[in-house]
Amino acid sequence: MRENVIDELARDGYILDPEAERFVLAQSNPFNFARGCIDRMEERPLVITMGHLRKVCIIEPDRDARLTEEAATDYDMGPKEYANGDIVVLSDITGMSDCNASVEGFATYFQDRFQTLKGLLQRRRDLVGSTTIDRALDSNRLMVEKSVKIIGMVNEVKDCRSGGDCLDKEDETGKITVMIPKESRLANESILPDEVIGIIGKPISRDKKLRADTLIRPDVPHGSGMERRDLSSVIGFMSDVHVGSNTFLRRQWEEMIDYVRQEAPNIGLEYLVIPGDCVDGIGVYPNQEEELELDDIFDQYHALSELVKDIPDYIHIIVQPGNHDAVRPAEPQPAFSGELAKMFDSSTILLGNPSYFQVEGRTILSYHGKSFDDLMASVKGLSYANPIGAMKEMLKRRHLAPIYGGRTPLAPEKKDFLAIDQVPDIFVTGHVHGAGVDHYNGVRLINASTWQSQTTFQKMHNFNPDPAKLMLVHLGNGLVQVVDFNS
Ligand SMILES: [Fe+2]
Ligand SMILES: [Fe+2]
Numbered sequence: 001m002r003e004n005v006i007d008e009l010a011r012d013g014y015i016l017d018p019e020a021e022r023f024v025l026a027q028s029n030p031f032n033f034a035r036g037c038i039d040r041m042e043e044r045p046l047v048i049t050m051g052h053l054r055k056v057c058i059i060e061p062d063r064d065a066r067l068t069e070e071a072a073t074d075y076d077m078g079p080k081e082y083a084n085g086d087i088v089v090l091s092d093i094t095g096m097s098d099c100n101a102s103v104e105g106f107a108t109y110f111q112d113r114f115q116t117l118k119g120l121l122q123r124r125r126d127l128v129g130s131t132t133i134d135r136a137l138d139s140n141r142l143m144v145e146k147s148v149k150i151i152g153m154v155n156e157v158k159d160c161r162s163g164g165d166c167l168d169k170e171d172e173t174g175k176i177t178v179m180i181p182k183e184s185r186l187a188n189e190s191i192l193p194d195e196v197i198g199i200i201g202k203p204i205s206r207d208k209k210l211r212a213d214t215l216i217r218p219d220v221p222h223g224s225g226m227e228r229r230d231l232s233s234v235i236g237f238m239s240d241v242h243v244g245s246n247t248f249l250r251r252q253w254e255e256m257i258d259y260v261r262q263e264a265p266n267i268g269l270e271y272l273v274i275p276g277d278c279v280d281g282i283g284v285y286p287n288q289e290e291e292l293e294l295d296d297i298f299d300q301y302h303a304l305s306e307l308v309k310d311i312p313d314y315i316h317i318i319v320q321p322g323n324h325d326a327v328r329p330a331e332p333q334p335a336f337s338g339e340l341a342k343m344f345d346s347s348t349i350l351l352g353n354p355s356y357f358q359v360e361g362r363t364i365l366s367y368h369g370k371s372f373d374d375l376m377a378s379v380k381g382l383s384y385a386n387p388i389g390a391m392k393e394m395l396k397r398r399h400l401a402p403i404y405g406g407r408t409p410l411a412p413e414k415k416d417f418l419a420i421d422q423v424p425d426i427f428v429t430g431h432v433h434g435a436g437v438d439h440y441n442g443v444r445l446i447n448a449s450t451w452q453s454q455t456t457f458q459k460m461h462n463f464n465p466d467p468a469k470l471m472l473v474h475l476g477n478g479l480v481q482v483v484d485f486n487s
Pocket of ligand 1 (some may be wrong): 240433
């Protein structure tokens with residue numbers, strides 16, 4: 001475990017010099033300590049030295065170093081190791097929220113989003129030599145440069161007077177208009193406001209604009225994801241249980257539990273993840289009360305905790321909230337707390353939405369998927385029947401909720417927990433009540449199924465769910481099995 005810490009940090013882009021490496025490894029929990037320090041650094045240095053560490057932690061002889069400020073205790077609520085250390089939470093808002101719901105707060109949030117995604121774009125070979133917008137607009141360069149590369153956040157996408165689209169792009173140095181002529185192959189791209197993209201284009205000195213030739217998204221490198229490892233465990237995904245609704249599929253759920261009880265030891269099933277909409281909630285959509293079997297939120301969670309208790313204790317269960325659950329609706333959402341948390345026993349791990357966690361060293365990004373509602377409406381070619389397509393769009397943009405101001409409320413946290421800042425081995429979502437499996441550049445994609453049949457609301461919108469499927473992924477070879485409980 002200790003030897004893996006340096007590799008793990010390097011994989012996240014953090015390199016320690018030899019002195020800092022020795023110091024970090026001497027701490028009782030090196031990984032958590034290092035991540036705690038890095039999260040507190042104002043700048044992310046390329047090589048972390050003792051000088052950087054001293055700014056964010058207190059070093060006393062013969063004692064573990066402590067993080068500075070009262071945040072030292074805060075951090076204990078961040079990354080945690082559970083059980084035998086096989087589950088490590090890498091990123092989760094729970095206990096870490098420092099959002100500031102003001103104009104300044106949103107400005108800070110978007111700056112963090114920009115810096116994170118810009119960092120990913122700068123690592124791309126095709127954007128080596130990119131310049132800032134103020135330099136791209138320099139009069140001397142505009143006259144002579146044949147092509148410039150810039151990275152910026154899209155402010156607005158509008159129609160150009162000359163036809164095609166015009167993007168207003170911004171970075172920390174200035175703003176520029178990028179033209180996408182209607183005959184360009186880029187004209188078919190769905191470029192979203194607040195997306196962070198790279199553009200290679202030709203400067204037009206007359207009106208200080210750029211004509212785009214190439215659009216580059218941060219994306220996931222080819223060949224990412226799971227290489228074979230000597231692991232035999234299996235992880236299962238099942239979403240959108242919607243306990244409390246009269247459309248909850250009790251018979252199929254019970255058959256699934258019977259399967260888990262009988263087969264888990266044979267197939268090595270040791271982990272189960274429920275990525276949100278655990279209960280149906282109250283007042284989530286118009287006239288919901290007419291379809292509720294349990295109209296008290298505590299009764300709904302109590303019923304859920306009883307259902308979960310039927311799962312054998314040796315299976316670790318990870319439970320996250322979704323848009324029907326009783327936590328703040330703004331994302332990132334923290335884990336269930338207080339009375340709700342007390343209902344679950346110690347084999348259940350309550351995490352926020354989204355969360356990054358590692359299971360036996362495999363990195364899993366689990367997000368409920370509320371932002372599908374915005375993506376389906378804004379990205380050409382997407383539909384609710386194809387949630388996997390929307391997941392690929394998230395990975396290309398390296399963001400779980402690229403659209404702000406639509407149907408996905410976002411909390412202005414100082415750090416953007418919705419940025420896909422590490423490439424996961426497995427990316428799982430729920431929300432659309434579909435069931436999909438695919439892969440993208442090596443990342444396993446799972447849209448976990450639901451345990452609710454068609455609601456009146458879905459019938460009105462002509463949506464047919466694909467319920468009662470348990471998705472199983474082998475952690476050693478990445479193979480996926482879908483067990484169907486509909487028959
Ligand atoms: Fe749902
Ligand atoms: Fe949902």
